[in-house]
Amino acid sequence: MADKKTVCVSTDPEFIQELSEYLEVLSNPVRLKILKVIEREPKEISEIASRIDTSYANTKKHIDQLVRIGLVKKEAGFGRETVKGIHPVWKFSLAEGSLEMLIKNLGVFSRVNIPMGFGEMQEKLASVRAAVMKESGSNFPALHLVGGSWAGHTFLLKKDHIAVGRSDPDTPSRNSENDIVLPETYAMVTRITKPHVVISRSPSGWQIEDRGSSGGTYVNTELIAPMHKTMLKNGDMIDLALGESAARFLFIADS
DSSP: OOOOOOOHHHOOOHHHHHHHHHHHHTTOOHHHHHHHHHHSSOOHHHHHHHHOOOHHHHHHHHHHHHHHSSSEEEEEEEOBBBBBBOOEEEEEEOTTHHHHHHHHHHHHHEEEEETTHHHHHHHHHHHHHHHHHOOOOOOOEEEEEOOSSTTOEEEOOOOSEEEEEEOTTTTTTTTTEEEEEOOOOOTTOOTTTTTSSEEEETTTEEEEEEEEEESSSETTEOOOOOOOEEEEEOEEEEEESSTTSSSEEEEEEEO
């Protein structure tokens, strides 16, 4: 299998600057606590401030930063009932898919070749990523779908055994939490009833197995043998078949 390649963006100073600003927002432990507090249900600022034991004004400043980078959404709701009635308030919650997006972003950024003069950014990235994983309780890896109609989707691998394949209209009930089921537009991917691949966790790490698919499976552009488990590393590119209707994933893990 080919060695993992590093993404190089040393000629793009604007990206480096935006990455620095993004990490700066996430490097504050108070903001990570806020993400945890609003994980399950929307809350107004006063509720959040009480949970993280800080002032209303300070909490609002942190919330505004999280809204700015798209991790938190703001929407109107109703506060607790008082003697004067029920009043509308702003409530804050995790944006849909924001946890997956955050893990994906940090995984992609971990492969960035930081140019000279920005060495401290790599240390900050590692620190932020570790803090996010600890605060969110999300130490599982993810598959980020790169191309096709579902490009941008990120799937957290929450189970030890995950089947990946295309949806099958004859068995619409096959859509458990263990599965990654792609739409029919990924025509080169084998149907989920006979999965294209299975991704599983072993004591030595995560591995992928082609289950005899018609289009084959490629890891870092190399065809892997069917019915044989191949180890995966952070940053590996996985192709389920080749061509316009195939599926390409980026594998994101802790290391």
